[in-house]
Amino acid sequence: MNNKIPNFVKTNQFGLLILVIVFICIFSFSTDGFTSRFNIYALSRVVALDIMIGLAMMVVILTGGLNLSLGALGVSAAMFGGWCMESMGIPISITIILVLAFGSFLGWINGFVTVRTGVHSFIVTLATMSIYFGFMTLLTEAEAFRKLPEAFTDFGSLKLFNKYISPLLIISVLTCFVLYYIFKYTDIGRKLIAAGANPDAAELSGISVDRMFIYCHMLSGFLAALAGIMLTARIGAAIPSMAGHLGFDWLLPAFLAPVLGGTLLSGGKVTVFGTMLGAILVTLINNGLYLIDVGEFWVRFFLGIILLGAVLLDRAREYFTVKNSIVS
């Protein structure tokens, strides 16, 4: 190995960091409003959610699986929260605990069915996606909960740090640190990674892989529910269509952030801060595209192109690092 280059420079995160800085420079110079207080605040609210969604997907990708039901699950949990607060009059703190428990339970269903049938979680969560979303629409009759406690909605529009940053972003960043700690330093976190990296070897060394996979799905449900609460606080209401039909609007950011961040789709590798950077990059580009005025209908097209470009770039980086390490 070439010792002159520090290891950090070779990582995916470093490449992402450079890209984030480059895009910030491009947008600050080429558009007017990018660095305005209003825009940075708006960005912080959006990026908070994208990070959380990305993390929720990341923990399932760790198992080598996918969670298509993410959006449907998050919205179902958020609607449950809206019902608790508006119709039942349950206090905010208890509601949040209930919602997180509910999200974890829905995640448990995903994990349980996946493990017990041995079918790829893609198909299981495709099915549960339509089940969760269907039940949610049926039970709420597609009506929103708009009369939420003021303390709750005020939190979503709070402005911190000289009115630049939303508190939602702080929740997401804190979650990143907690997850990083869990995966890096706790017994259970190492077991989760081991189960994802090589299920057979993990099983032989006494780890219950099935249980670990169910934990991953529960964690995903938990984080998706948290994202649902955050979105509710941001909008100020719990709306059935807030993540699009079947929760599809969440899927692209959910995959973009971990994939850009260097999470392997085959499982066994998590990059918490990579996912965070990935989410930041996506939000930046999305925001920048609107400011540059490419036309709102073309934003999706460019997002697709950027996803494609990013995975290709990552492929190239991998290819060159492998080649370099062979040469030296």
Added chain:
Amino acid sequence: MSALLKKDWFGLGLVLIFGSILISLFKPAFISPFNLYVLMLSVSLMLVVAMSQMIIIAIGQMNLSVGAIGGLVAISFTGLMEVYSMSILPAVLIGLLIGLACGFINGYITVKTGISAFIITLATLYIFKGMNLGITEAQPFYEIPEAVKFFGNAKIFGPIPYLVVIPIIITVLMWILMNRTSLGRYMLAYGNNVQSSELIGISSTKIVIYAHVISGLLAAIGGMLVVCRLQLGTPNIGDSWLLPSFAAPVIGGAILAGGKVDVIATAFGVILVSIISQALVIFKIDPFFVQIFLGFMILLAVFINRYREFREERRTKVFSDE
């Protein structure tokens, strides 16, 4: 007879026949000509979409962009006829070409980079859908030639619509492809085990690209058939294809890891899903239940497949002991 019992489509066929008899006993309206006509329309459209996904499942991959390709072709097809007043045949050909090109892009990038088709087709899903929205600005095209409208509405005789002809031809061709041609067998071999299929000299590049091109072509045909049916080209054609496109092959016993698909069982899967959706409507059940039901159907199919695999394993174990 026992060979027949082992077929994936046999059990499904029985379910279909008994299910239909049962439903029509309770609600005679189910076999009214109008209802049969509606049923056949929905079956024929979904058949093409399911085949488009099935061929990708056969090689052990997924194509999330099926609906996006269908939508892009649908609006190109109608746009060419309305804005450029092109006649039908060249518009159809260009539509097919677009589908072919989209499929080729999916297949080429997937096989050349080795990145999972899931990610590639997720990206192209956004690219194709973005082009669709960019071109149309979310506005539908309404001016469709009379001949196209006629094709989408007319009946051959009785309740049988013209629209079923193309899907039936496609199903037959797909059956021939998967069961009687070396290309189809190679695709299954590739889906079953990439390494060994390469070792026996099957070109991965060729197989993956062919599968994606066929998938793109079928999605294109699906998109144009929906245009005929709806009598207009709206940008949201294809948005709701994802779930049913996987449902039918999975209910038909396809294994998502690749290497095993059954064309007839997939077709039966489509019919089953359509009949159930229709029955729920006839019994006046909330349309949102249809979605929940579809989800449960997939889970049920998954459990049944798992159980059959389990029995198969046990049987082979007994044989190896002897």
